[in-house]
Amino acid sequence: MRTIKIFDTTLRDGEQSPGASMNVDEKIQIARQLVKMGVDIIEAGFPVASPGDFEAVKKIAGEVGGATIAGLARAREEDIKRAWEAIRGAQKKRIHTFHSTSDIHLKYQFRVSREEALKRSVEMVKYARSLVEDVEFSPMDATRTDVSYLIEVVMAVIAAGASTVNIPDTVGYTAPDEFGRLIRAVKDKIGDTAVISVHCHNDLGLAVANSLSAILNGAGQVECTINGIGERAGNCSMEEIVMNLVTRKDFYKAKTNIKTKQIIRTSRLLTRITGIQVQPNKAIVGANAFAHESGIHQDGLLKEKLTYEIMKPADIGLKETELVLGKHSGRHAFKTRIKELGYELEPAGLETAFEKFKRLADQKKDIFDEDIEALISEGVGRIPETYGIVDLSIISGIGIKPTAALKLNVKGKVVDSVGHGDGPVDAVYRAIVAVTRTKSVLTKFEVKSITGGTDALGEVLVSLEEGGRKARGQGADTDIIVAAARAYVNALNKLAAKKLPQEMDK
Ligand code: KIV
Ligand code: ZN
Numbered sequence: 001m002r003t004i005k006i007f008d009t010t011l012r013d014g015e016q017s018p019g020a021s022m023n024v025d026e027k028i029q030i031a032r033q034l035v036k037m038g039v040d041i042i043e044a045g046f047p048v049a050s051p052g053d054f055e056a057v058k059k060i061a062g063e064v065g066g067a068t069i070a071g072l073a074r075a076r077e078e079d080i081k082r083a084w085e086a087i088r089g090a091q092k093k094r095i096h097t098f099h100s101t102s103d104i105h106l107k108y109q110f111r112v113s114r115e116e117a118l119k120r121s122v123e124m125v126k127y128a129r130s131l132v133e134d135v136e137f138s139p140m141d142a143t144r145t146d147v148s149y150l151i152e153v154v155m156a157v158i159a160a161g162a163s164t165v166n167i168p169d170t171v172g173y174t175a176p177d178e179f180g181r182l183i184r185a186v187k188d189k190i191g192d193t194a195v196i197s198v199h200c201h202n203d204l205g206l207a208v209a210n211s212l213s214a215i216l217n218g219a220g221q222v223e224c225t226i227n228g229i230g231e232r233a234g235n236c237s238m239e240e241i242v243m244n245l246v247t248r249k250d251f252y253k254a255k256t257n258i259k260t261k262q263i264i265r266t267s268r269l270l271t272r273i274t275g276i277q278v279q280p281n282k283a284i285v286g287a288n289a290f291a292h293e294s295g296i297h298q299d300g301l302l303k304e305k306l307t308y309e310i311m312k313p314a315d316i317g318l319k320e321t322e323l324v325l326g327k328h329s330g331r332h333a334f335k336t337r338i339k340e341l342g343y344e345l346e347p348a349g350l351e352t353a354f355e356k357f358k359r360l361a362d363q364k365k366d367i368f369d370e371d372i373e374a375l376i377s378e379g380v381g382r383i384p385e386t387y388g389i390v391d392l393s394i395i396s397g398i399g400i401k402p403t404a405a406l407k408l409n410v411k412g413k414v415v416d417s418v419g420h421g422d423g424p425v426d427a428v429y430r431a432i433v434a435v436t437r438t439k440s441v442l443t444k445f446e447v448k449s450i451t452g453g454t455d456a457l458g459e460v461l462v463s464l465e466e467g468g469r470k471a472r473g474q475g476a477d478t479d480i481i482v483a484a485a486r487a488y489v490n491a492l493n494k495l496a497a498k499k500l501p502q503e504m505d506k
Contacts, residue, residue, distance in 0.1 A: 002254045004245065005221040006238065007197060008034050009043040010270065011056070012072055013235050014225035019463075020274045021470070027056045028063060030226075032344070033269055035066040037262040041094060043223075046072040047086035048079040054086050061090035068092040068134065075099040075124035084131040095128040096166070097121075098138035101145040101153050118153055122160045129161035136164035136197065143167075143174040147182065151189050164195045164221060169210060172203025172233060180213035187218030197221035200236045202228060207236040212244055215254055226270045227278050227285060239263045239284040239316065247311055263316040265341065268373060275444075275461050275472045284316060325372070327361040341369060343376055363478045364455045371457045374450045374476035386496040387436060387489050390414050394481050396424040406431040406485075425484045432488055440466035440495055442488075447480060460487040464495055471495045 228237030300307030419431030475486025
């Protein structure tokens, strides 16, 4: 059976989703989890795009082994040089360079002829090859490119040293049959001289279908993202492509190196880090993907799972929500469970998470994996604590003006504050604003329950913006108002960490 390489671009194309920007620590967490999952190539970023992107790719290249680390570069010498500087510390490394080939892009955007585009592509592949052995080339907007010109470019870049040629459906325009024919035409010309990769966008909802059609027609690599995040309507979703190949191996006769039991964990980690929720009916990782509501379906399932279940929840790492720890569990058990859940915390972060766990165990009898993940994700980015909640009490109810009394630790000094508001959250937030004198604006406020029951852990996600800087905060507690306070303080800590030192004392 053929093995299809999985090229994950969550940290590059995925990060181009509105609101998906991640800091370096968050990217490292994702990269480590991708390796754990068995991803073959991680596109860690676009190093020339910003100093932050460069740093992230460099750090991932230096710290995350086990997968090839790719850096994206336009077909320009300065981009390729920067990508090389970022990835050079990796054990296995790749430069991915691209140039548009469609007449629409060449004429209106780049104002260069087909001949010039071809010449530049070949020169830049040669330059990249002078730095690294593994070079991938993408003719951008390939699906709107004249087919004979596309094949000419593909053959020329292979002759120049590219070992992977990626055929991107940049604007999500193609259809499965048409894309399959295109990939077959390329395959017939190039044979086994290079791996054909595909990179499909989801503008018409066909990214996964188009990628599967490409696999049937000779593609050996699929570019995809966790939860399908990415530019505009997103990219081909990794979990969907992988589970199609697993579930229908009889039909596709192809496999991947992905450990499918890591799917749900990776999906949730990305959701927590980016704050981008997965729609409930999303295939594979949506909350309802394995929930059967209809009576007829439930009846069939109770008699025989095969009647309505084509995949097992356990295949993607979903268990019947399992009781993991309780009030009497110690540090060791807690640490082991956190490792099993895929998190690596510094000793200080672990201690904070353990304290939170103990507090939760006093309030809530059953503690599930989801509760623990929610608790520790506040510390995922290992942000220094400029502010910390010491104490909080709230009075509210029918006919009572909501009032919050807060003790906040501000850089080591405990300060008291009282806030009155239209509701309890408003009162708490006013108390926090009074102490921190933050100028930030709250741009998003979301509440959800982590597990079921009246003692469920409530999770609050907030987004703040101040002078162009953005931060997302997360807080979890059995008391939703406390969770809201934690989320706000968590976001303020992130904003403070992004400030220049001279701004901090203002
Ligand atoms: O969509 C696209 O064409 C891209 C290229 C850089 C491969 O993301
Ligand atoms: Zn793309």
